Amino acid sequence: MLGVIKKIVIVSISLLIILFVSPLFINIDTSSNPGEKNIIDFHAHVAGLGYGDSGCFINKEMRENIRFPLYLLAMGVNEKELEEQGDAIVVKKLSEAVTKSNQVSKTVILAMDGVIDAEGNLDKNLTQIYVPNEYVYEQTQKYSNLLYAASINPYRKDAIQRLEQAKVQGAVLIKWLPSIMYIDPADPVLIPFYQKMIELGIPLLTHTGMEKSFSSARDELADPQKLTLPLTMGVTVIAAHIATTGESHGEDNFERVLPMFKQYPNLYGDISSLTQINKLGFMRKVVSAPELQGRLIYGTDWPLQFFPLVSPWYHLGDISIKQAFTISFIRNQWDRDVALKRAMGIPEDAFVTGGKLFL
Numbered sequence: 001m002l003g004v005i006k007k008i009v010i011v012s013i014s015l016l017i018i019l020f021v022s023p024l025f026i027n028i029d030t031s032s033n034p035g036e037k038n039i040i041d042f043h044a045h046v047a048g049l050g051y052g053d054s055g056c057f058i059n060k061e062m063r064e065n066i067r068f069p070l071y072l073l074a075m076g077v078n079e080k081e082l083e084e085q086g087d088a089i090v091v092k093k094l095s096e097a098v099t100k101s102n103q104v105s106k107t108v109i110l111a112m113d114g115v116i117d118a119e120g121n122l123d124k125n126l127t128q129i130y131v132p133n134e135y136v137y138e139q140t141q142k143y144s145n146l147l148y149a150a151s152i153n154p155y156r157k158d159a160i161q162r163l164e165q166a167k168v169q170g171a172v173l174i175k176w177l178p179s180i181m182y183i184d185p186a187d188p189v190l191i192p193f194y195q196k197m198i199e200l201g202i203p204l205l206t207h208t209g210m211e212k213s214f215s216s217a218r219d220e221l222a223d224p225q226k227l228t229l230p231l232t233m234g235v236t237v238i239a240a241h242i243a244t245t246g247e248s249h250g251e252d253n254f255e256r257v258l259p260m261f262k263q264y265p266n267l268y269g270d271i272s273s274l275t276q277i278n279k280l281g282f283m284r285k286v287v288s289a290p291e292l293q294g295r296l297i298y299g300t301d302w303p304l305q306f307f308p309l310v311s312p313w314y315h316l317g318d319i320s321i322k323q324a325f326t327i328s329f330i331r332n333q334w335d336r337d338v339a340l341k342r343a344m345g346i347p348e349d350a351f352v353t354g355g356k357l358f359l
Contacts, residue, residue, distance in 0.1 A: 039338060040147075040355045041107040042173070043205070043240060043272040043299025046094065046136070047071065047129055049079070052086020055132040062128040065215040074303035088139055094302070095143040097333060104334040107302070110175040110205070111136040111151040115182045120157025128180060128214050133162070137169050147359075149205065151175040153183060154193040163193065167200045172358055173238070176206040178221040180214055186226040194230045203236040203358055205270065209253045210246025212278065213304065223248035224257035231264040236357075238297055242269035244282040254285065261291040268357075271350060272299030275310050275340055284318055287345040296350035297357075300337050312340050319343040 048056030062068060072078055075090050082089065091109070098107050114127025122130070133150045140148040150166035152159055152174055166174065174197065176183055184190075185206065197204060208224040211217035224243040231237055243253035261267055269292060274283045286292055304310075312319060312327040319327075323343045330336040338351070 037101070037103060037105045038355070039104045039298060039351045040359065041098075041104050041300050041302070041334065042238070042297050042354045042358075043110065043270050044094065044107045044302040045110055045112070045131075045304075046087075046090050046139075047075070047112075047131060048087025048090065048135075049082055050087070051082045052088050054087035054135045055130075056087050056135060057124070057127075057130050059125065059128050061215050067213065067215070071303065074306045076303075087135075091139040091143070091146070095146055098145045101332050101334040103338045106145045106147055107300075107334075108147045108149045108172055109136050109140055110149045112175070112177065113151040113153040113156075113181055115180075116153045116155040120155060122156075126182070128216075133166060133169075133171075137171075147172050149173045149175050151181075153181050154190045155183065159193055160196050163196050163200065163202070167202060171202065173203045173205045176204065177211070178206060178226075179211045179217040179219050180207075182218060182221065184221055184226065186229050188229070190229070191233070194233050194235050197230075198234050203238060204230060205238040205240055207241065208239040208243035208257060209241055212245070219246055220248065222246075222253075224253055224260065227260070227267070231260070231267055234266060236266045236268070237264075238268045238270050240270050240299070241273050241279075241301075242271070242282075242286060242292070244274060244279050244286075254282065258289060258291050261295055268295050268297050268353075270297040270299040270354075271341060271346060272301035273304060275315065275337070275344070276304065277309060277311075277314050280314060281317075283315070283341070283344045283346070287347075293347070294349060294353070296346065297354040298338075298341075298351045299354075300334065302333065305333055305337050310337075310340075312336075312343070315340070315344060318345070 048054045050057050076093050077090055098104055111133045112129055112131040114130045115123040117123040137148050140146040148171050150171040152162045156162060178185060208222055210219050211222060224239055227237050239257055243257040246253050248256060274286060312324040316324060327336055327339045330339055
């Protein structure tokens with residue numbers, strides 16, 4: 001018995017040496033294939049606590065949630081740093097990281113509107129995270145590698161005016177998170193808003209599938225089939241995460257959204273967050289789905305690409321040990337994300353489609 005235990009210990013130690021020590025002594029290329037830097041990340045978040053007159057806030061429910069300190073860590077800041085340097089330090093650090101990328105040239109920074117009350121005004125109590133359009137617009141003007149995406153809850157009393165302003169300011173898209181902003185995309189009341197989006201030529205990036213990044217969510221509002229109304233009208237829609245979590249009406253959300261790509265040529269899906277541990281196996285489905293060919297948009301969902309949420313070692317069923325080694329030692333977050341998605345079979349056109357269509 002002792003002999004068996006000894007062998008198990010020896011094998012375990014050997015595996016640890018192979019996985020964590022050998023990269024220090026063998027020649028593994030960790031450059032992430034540096035070449036033409038032409039990839040645009042269409043899905044990155046920032047947040048703040050209102051420091052530096054940013055107008056950002058995180059409500060009490062979210063501040064007391066276990067996710068809050070993890071998100072600060074993922075963004076590379078702490079509360080003291082935000083207080084001393086302002087919320088804008090997050091944007092500055094993000095821009096610096098993108099500058100160091102060998103692959104990604106620009107990142108779209110998403111504003112985040114909140115819940116709107118019956119009078120058409122912001123409900124600060126129900127809004128978990130708020131990142132104003134003006135703040136994101138002003139910050140992205142400071143950096144040549146950051147692009148502005150507005151967020152407008154269409155139930156605002158001045159939603160149309162805000163949409164027109166976003167267009168004037170050069171917003172590349174409108175971002176929704178229906179289950180957090182309490183938006184029903186199928187509500188006929190939103191038809192004038194959709195008509196204005198079509199008139200202005202602004203696409204809609206909207207979360208689809210179950211939402212697990214917040215303290216609470218109304219997941220029924222992120223049923224991908226609720227997007228039938230804007231798609232039928234002609235709005236260009238990007239289904240964030242391609243509905244790769246949860247169910248609606250007893251059916252897997254991913255299975256609900258796939259047939260819609262055949263029916264609506266104006267529907268796209270972004271591949272942000274698909275390497276997270278809670279979505280194991282979905283990248284394989286995405287890569288093999290003929291409905292999604294030519295319809296994928298690159299995004300990271302930054303800052304939600306950190307360990308232990310994301311690691312190449314979770315995907316050994318889809319990538320080799322050598323690839324996992326190589327990717328693990330890529331320092332830049334964006335280069336690491338690109339390398340992992342390439343290794344998992346995401347076609348090259350997905351990395352450039354968004355830039356060709358929306359910029």
